[in-house]
Amino acid sequence: xxxxxxxxxxxAGTLMAGFxxxxxxxxxxxxxxxxxxxPYSGAFKKPHVKQLDGLTWEVYAVAHMWAFxxxxxxxxxxxxxxxxxxSTDVVHGFDIVKKxxxxxxxxxxxxxxxxKFDQPGVYEIxxxxxxxxxxxxMMGKINVK
Ligand code: CUA
Numbered sequence: 001x002x003x004x005x006x007x008x009x010x011x012a013g014t015l016m017a018g019f020x021x022x023x024x025x026x027x028x029x030x031x032x033x034x035x036x037x038x039p040y041s042g043a044f045k046k047p048h049v050k051q052l053d054g055l056t057w058e059v060y061a062v063a064h065m066w067a068f069x070x071x072x073x074x075x076x077x078x079x080x081x082x083x084x085x086x087s088t089d090v091v092h093g094f095d096i097v098k099k100x101x102x103x104x105x106x107x108x109x110x111x112x113x114x115x116k117f118d119q120p121g122v123y124e125i126x127x128x129x130x131x132x133x134x135x136x137x138m139m140g141k142i143n144v145k
Contacts, residue, residue, distance in 0.1 A: 041110070044086055049073050052082075061085045063092035063105035066134030068125060074143040077120045081142070085111040093129035096142065104129065117144040 026032040047062040047069035055078050062069045064087065075081055085094055087105035094103040096115065103111040117123065127138035 043084065044110075049075075055079050057081045059083045061094070061105075061140075062088060063094065063127070063138075064088040065090065065132055066127070066138040068092075068094070068127075068138065068140035071140045072143065073141070074145060075117060077144050078116075078118060079144070080114060080116045082114050083112060090131050091129055092131050092138065093127045095126050095128040097124045097126060099123060102128070117142065120144045 043060045044062055048060050049070060050058045050060070052058060055076070057073075057075050057079055059070070059073055059081055061083060063085065073081075083094075083101075083103070085103050085105050086109065087107045089107060091107070092105040094105055094111070095101065099115055099117075101113055101115055103113055105111060121144055123142040123144065125140035125142065127135060129135075131138065
């Protein structure tokens with residue numbers, strides 16, 4: 001074996017051992033983990049709907065491959081709904097059909113908007129950002145009664 005080949009092999013092996021050690025040390029020694037994509041706010045630990053007063057509601061929605069949570073929201077006609085939206089994996093879209101709402105669900109960030117639902121009906125939510133194999137099945141709805 002050529003001496004330069006041997007040096008290249010030893011250098012590459014040393015670097016790989018160093019990187020592996022750094023990785024294992026950060027995981028087990030420093031307890032550093034891959035950051036969770038959900039914002040630190042505890043509000044998103046469990047996606048939920050909250051009534052603030054008679055006609056004001058809050059929705060803490062989480063998008064992930066390939067669904068929205070909560071998937072089904074029911075509010076009375078006339079309700080004003082504050083939507084807070086995030087994602088746990090990749091960028092998703094959040095389009096409330098017939099309401100002109102176009103939000104992006106971005107990991108680590110919160111998108112927010114307020115929508116007033118005066119007319120009863122079913123308002124479909126679709127993901128309008130290609131997010132993988134199940135993109136076309138990613139839907140939710142808001143029932144206004
Ligand atoms: Cu989520 Cu497309």
